[in-house]
Structures are given as structure tokens and as C-alpha cells.
Amino acid sequence: MVVAAAARDYIHRMLQDISGMKVLILDSQTVSVVSVVYSQSDLLKEEVFLVELVDSISKSRESMTHLKAVYFLRPTSDNIQHLRRHLKSPRFGEYHLFFSNLLKDTQIHVLADSDEQEIVKQVQEFYADFVAVDPYHFTLNILANYVYMLPAVLDPQKLQQYCDRVVDGIAAVFLSLKRRPAIRYQRTSDICKRIAQESSKLMYQQESGLFDFRRAEVSPLLLVLDRRDDPVTPLLNQWTYQAMVHELIGIQDNKVDLKKLGNFPKGQEEVVLSSEQDSFFKANMYENFGDIGMSIKSMVDEFQQLAKSNLNLQTIEDMAKFVDNYPEYRKMHGNVSKHVTLVTEMSKIVEERKLMTVSETEQELACNGGQVAAFEAVTNLLSNDHVSDIDRLRLVMLYALRYEKESPVQLMQLFNKLASQSPKYKPGLVQFLLRQAGVDKRTGDLFGNRDLLNIARNMARGLKGVENVYTQHQPLLFQTMESIVKGRLRDVDYPFVGNHFQQGRVQDVIIFMVGGTTYEEARSVALQNAANPGIRFILGGSVVLNSRRFLKDLEEAQRFTRSSSNVV
Incomplete structure (x- = not known):
């Protein structure tokens, strides 16, 4: 169960079975799907001598009947319209059409009506509707990623488009792996619940025949999580x-x-x-x-x-x-x-950027207690001219997430200092983060201070010391995976959809992070897979985050929320 191998196999089958010189025509999303699993030299071996984008190739009129056109596109209405125009005035000798996800009957009829010269040799669905950046890590590269933070009432259409894209991506992953999962989701997240329910409806009702693969003894697990349950990981500097x-x-x-x-x-x-x-x-x-x-x-x-x-x-x-x-x-x-x-x-x-000094304080905020020392360290760094604006903002955010209930007065002092030192950052962004991902919104034990087992684990780690002060942080995902391995993921916090419960020890788990994954989490997945050969994890998400992208999504969500409130 490896997503990179599944995607590469689809591309290989698509190109190998068509002999002769070829032009490969992609859209803005499938170009990413292909580029991460196929190099230029790989394409040349398959006799692909030209790669074009579907929206730019229609601008050219040059006839190339010696080439066979291989289209690999997402089945969107825009792409179907591009294909209609291409088939009306064909430039290539043959047309082979492959789609990265499920085609609607109406789209098939449109293509059939457009093929007046009968040059389309095949139309197939090859379910590589995801970007496999690593063997056990995939992304959907959703541009408007901030939408997951918006309440459904603000823009129902935007939210539905976001959910549809996620459900399409999840469905393609399971179709490519030829499995149908039991589905669980984070109870405190409305968008996770919606995506889990819509995925279940697609796999068990609307397209149940397509997903009716040979049953394994234990169904794989799809677990849908919300990025806001762990806002700390994408805010930290990284040292791997x-x-x-x-x-x-x-x-x-x-x-x-x-x-x-x-x-x-x-x-x-x-x-x-x-x-x-x-x-x-x-x-x-x-x-x-x-x-x-x-x-x-x-x-x-x-x-x-x-x-x-x-x-x-x-x-x-x-x-x-x-x-x-x-x-x-x-x-x-x-x-x-x-x-x-x-x-x-x-x-x-x-x-x-004096990142070693900054990172040491970040790790202390993320992993250890001591509010007084933390306040002093953050205050000093806010006054340090060598510390960049983005690093100041991240430090205040980490302090706020850790001590929002314990030290409101000191928190306000840090807000004021940040505003005076870094005026280009939007006022209220830290408060907006707390409304999105504060302690009252989170399910997991983010700082390991709620659950007795986590408190004991942190104490033991503190007594042992850590090998590297800059990499002592473990994402919340690590705890979640441990709970799955030990069969301790609580049903009350992560309920199943419908009646599709799991019997026995799960062997294959796909965790989808609404709002985006990080490479630190991908590393945790790889290490977990190496340490537990009996269970295989795959991590997927809407985007791959770093701190800039996470803050950009936060700013866009804040801006959209404010502008919508003003309209109301």
C-alpha cells in the first residue's frame, strides 16, 4: 500500500500501452501528479517527445498528425470544454483520453458527440487524482486551502467545492489501492464530519459497485483529522x-x-x-x-x-x-x-535570522512547562533586532496556544509588543488563531498535560534528557498513531461513520489532514512504519504546509471572515 507506486503504475500503463511518438497533454493539477513520479528521462523512454498544458495547446494550430495525443486530465467542466474544442479541430493522429477520477455520464456523452471524426481511440479512468510527494505521503495541492477554517454559513458554495475536491482525492487513493475503508473522523470538527460522511456515501452508496473489492479480513481505516487540532507543528522551525x-x-x-x-x-x-x-x-x-x-x-x-x-x-x-x-x-x-x-x-x-536561538524558545514552548521563563524568553526575542517579523509572530502564537488560559495579562502585553515591533502583521491574527484552534476547540492532548499517560511520558522524557534540543517536539499525529497501533483511539473522540466498524487489528491506515500536512508529520509516519511492520500508515492532506503557508491561510480566512461580517 504505497501511493507513489500506485500513481507511477497508472502513468506507466497509460504511456506503455500506446506505441509510437506521443504528446502528453496535462492540466495544471495533473502536471503535478505526473512530475513527482515521472522524470523527463522516464517520459523520453516512453517516447513522449512533447508535454503540453491543455489550456495552452488549444492556442496552437500546427498539425502534428505523426504524434499520438495522450490526455491525462481531471474530469472538470473546464477540461471537458477544452477537449470539445480540441476534438472539433484535431491536430494529432490519435486521441487517447485518461481521466484522474470518475467521469459523469453527461461528460461521456459530450465527448462522444464531439468526436465527429472518430479519432478518439479510448476513454479510461486512471485514479491518480493526488500528488504522491513521497511513498507514504500525498497532497491535493488545494489553492484556496483557507476555506476549511470558514464557518459553513459564510460561503456554502466555496466550502462544498473544497469538500468535493477532498472527497475526490480520498476516493482516488482508495480506488488506486483497490480498498474500501472503515471511516472515522475528529468529532469536534464539522468539516471532518462532512468529508467523512460524503466519502462514506460515495464509497458505500453512490459508487458501491466500483468500490466492491475483494474483502480483506480487516478493512483499512480512513481517519479524517483537522489541522486546527495541532496548530503547533506548522508553526515550528524545522531541523531535519x-x-x-x-x-x-x-x-x-x-x-x-x-x-x-x-x-x-x-x-x-x-x-x-x-x-x-x-x-x-x-x-x-x-x-x-x-x-x-x-x-x-x-x-x-x-x-x-x-x-x-x-x-x-x-x-x-x-x-x-x-x-x-x-x-x-x-x-x-x-x-x-x-x-x-x-x-x-x-x-x-x-x-x-538567529534561528537557533529562536528555535530553542519555540521548542521550550511546545514541549516544556514554565510560563514565567517562557514569557521572559519571548519578550526578549521580540526586542531583538535580529529576529524577523515572522519569527516574532510565531513565538507569540506558540505562547498564546500554550498559555491562553493561564496568563491573559502577559498575553495582552505580548500582543501589544508584537504590534509595535511588527506593524505589518494584521492586528488580531493571534486572537483569530485562538478562536480557530484554541484549547476549547481541540480534541487531542496537544501539550501532553491533560492525560496522565502523556504527563508521565513527558516527565520520563524530561528526566532522560533529549538528544537534540531543537528536535524534541513530536507532532500530535505521533500520539494518534500510537493510539491506533495499541487499539486505544477513543470512539467518543473519533466516531465511525455509519455501521462500518472494524473487527480485529487494523493493518492499513490512511490519515487525511484537512488543512494540510507537514514534513515533520510525514517523517513521523515513515518512522512509525519502520518501527511497526505489522501496520502501515499513509498520510495525506489538502496541502503541504510550512509556517508561511499556514500563516497565509490564517490571514486569508481572517480577511474573508471580516469582509463577510461587514457585508452582513
Whole structure:
């Protein structure tokens, strides 16, 4: 049960079964689906010589009848209209149409009516309607992600579109894995309940025949959670490789855009970070920043040895051997350059923003008690000119989430200080976060101070000490997965939908996070899978968050809520 393999298999089948030269035509969302599991060289092996976007290809009139057109699109009304126009004036020799999710009967009729010249050779549904960024981690890349924070009454249509996209994505994942799950959701979240119920309705009623796979002894579990139950994880600085790159620079569909960091040579302005295509990254993506430096030094030393040996080409055989190994040599050179560049740039950012000092206080806020010391540490950092505006805001938010009930007077002092030090941030954003994700709204034991077991665990961890003060935080998701493994996930907090309860020990779990996942949580999933081979977790979400994206969603939700209130 691996989402990356399922998506790659669909793309492979789509391209392999059509012989000859091909043009691959995608939309703005399926281009992400393909790019994370198929490289340019993979496409060339499948005789794909051109990749186009469906909305731009219609602007060209050049006839290319020697090419076979392979369309891979989401079944949206816009894409169906694009296809209608393309089929009315065909430019390619054959048309093969693949859709990433369920087609409506009306859409099939529209396509049939448009194919007047009978050039469509096949129409199929290949359920890769998700972006598999890692083997056990997928995202839906929902642009208007802030919508999950809005009350249903503000914009019912926007909320329905959001839910529809999530349900489509979840359905595609289970269709690609050929499984039908029992479904549970976070009781305190209306949107989780809605998505869980609509997913159940689709799988058990509307399309029950499609989901009627051979029954396993124990059904897999779909658990729908709300990001607001753990607002701490996306607010923290990260110190493991993949999560740190996303936090400090940004990763989009396994690509890192370096253009905004400086002038890089052409071809190095964007680099790929994929565990499927880069063995060094796969081995080190979850390692601490300090250890990464040592690993990169070893890789550089190895490359220098290889480069030296290639300078001593004495015979024709030596030259022939070098030519045979040249692609591997070039690949290793590119990898060394990429990882050295990333670590160098991140080191600069860490120093400029004094992130080690900031992060130490963040981790104390997230993991340890001591309100007086925390207030003093945050106050001092707010006055520090080297601390950036975004870091000041995150510190106040973390303090507010931790001590909202314990120290309202000190909290107000921090609000005022933040407003004077960082005036560009919207007033009331911290208060808006508390209304969205404060202690009264949360289900889980976020700070490990409600449940006796969690209190004992935190005390034991404190007595033992931690290996690294910067990575002592564990996402709430870690506790949730432990509860599932031990069969202790409370029905009262995470009820089932309908009568589809689970009998026996669950083996496959897909956790969908409405509002977005983080790479820190993806790391927890990978570590949990490695430690418990009897149970497999997959993590999915509406987007992959870093602190900037989480704060942007918060700001947009606040703005929309305010503008709607003014209209009323």
C-alpha cells in the first residue's frame, strides 16, 4: 500500500500501452501528479517527445498528425470544454483520453458527440487524482486551502467545492489501492464530519459497485483529522533535512526554486528533491541538520576521489570506461552541487535570522512547562533586532496556544509588543488563531498535560534528557498513531461513520489532514512504519504546509471572515 507506486503504475500503463511518438497533454493539477513520479528521462523512454498544458495547446494550430495525443486530465467542466474544442479541430493522429477520477455520464456523452471524426481511440479512468510527494505521503495541492477554517454559513458554495475536491482525492487513493475503508473522523470538527460522511456515501452508496473489492479480513481505516487540532507543528522551525528545506526555502511538487535566493547558473535555479530519484536524499531526508553536514562532506570526498581517478585516463580502455560511466558521473556531480548549495543557503538563513536561538524558545514552548521563563524568553526575542517579523509572530502564537488560559495579562502585553515591533502583521491574527484552534476547540492532548499517560511520558522524557534540543517536539499525529497501533483511539473522540466498524487489528491506515500536512508529520509516519511492520500508515492532506503557508491561510480566512461580517 504505497501511493507513489500506485500513481507511477497508472502513468506507466497509460504511456506503455500506446506505441509510437506521443504528446502528453496535462492540466495544471495533473502536471503535478505526473512530475513527482515521472522524470523527463522516464517520459523520453516512453517516447513522449512533447508535454503540453491543455489550456495552452488549444492556442496552437500546427498539425502534428505523426504524434499520438495522450490526455491525462481531471474530469472538470473546464477540461471537458477544452477537449470539445480540441476534438472539433484535431491536430494529432490519435486521441487517447485518461481521466484522474470518475467521469459523469453527461461528460461521456459530450465527448462522444464531439468526436465527429472518430479519432478518439479510448476513454479510461486512471485514479491518480493526488500528488504522491513521497511513498507514504500525498497532497491535493488545494489553492484556496483557507476555506476549511470558514464557518459553513459564510460561503456554502466555496466550502462544498473544497469538500468535493477532498472527497475526490480520498476516493482516488482508495480506488488506486483497490480498498474500501472503515471511516472515522475528529468529532469536534464539522468539516471532518462532512468529508467523512460524503466519502462514506460515495464509497458505500453512490459508487458501491466500483468500490466492491475483494474483502480483506480487516478493512483499512480512513481517519479524517483537522489541522486546527495541532496548530503547533506548522508553526515550528524545522531541523531535519526535508522539513527544513521546505520551511526555509520551500518545496513544491518535490522541486526547490532557488531563484529568489540569488543568481545561480542556468539549470541550477530549480533542483529536484525526490526520495525516488536521489539516493543521498532518500538516505538523509529525515536526518538532523548537524548530521547532514557530515554526510555531505563524505559525499564530496567520494566525488573528489572519483574525479581524480577520471583525470588519470591512460589507455583507450580507461577512456571507454569513463564514457560508459559518464551519465553516473554527471548525476553524482549534480547531486553534490545540489546538496552543498541547499545546505549552504540554509546555513546563511539560520545565521541571519538567529534561528537557533529562536528555535530553542519555540521548542521550550511546545514541549516544556514554565510560563514565567517562557514569557521572559519571548519578550526578549521580540526586542531583538535580529529576529524577523515572522519569527516574532510565531513565538507569540506558540505562547498564546500554550498559555491562553493561564496568563491573559502577559498575553495582552505580548500582543501589544508584537504590534509595535511588527506593524505589518494584521492586528488580531493571534486572537483569530485562538478562536480557530484554541484549547476549547481541540480534541487531542496537544501539550501532553491533560492525560496522565502523556504527563508521565513527558516527565520520563524530561528526566532522560533529549538528544537534540531543537528536535524534541513530536507532532500530535505521533500520539494518534500510537493510539491506533495499541487499539486505544477513543470512539467518543473519533466516531465511525455509519455501521462500518472494524473487527480485529487494523493493518492499513490512511490519515487525511484537512488543512494540510507537514514534513515533520510525514517523517513521523515513515518512522512509525519502520518501527511497526505489522501496520502501515499513509498520510495525506489538502496541502503541504510550512509556517508561511499556514500563516497565509490564517490571514486569508481572517480577511474573508471580516469582509463577510461587514457585508452582513
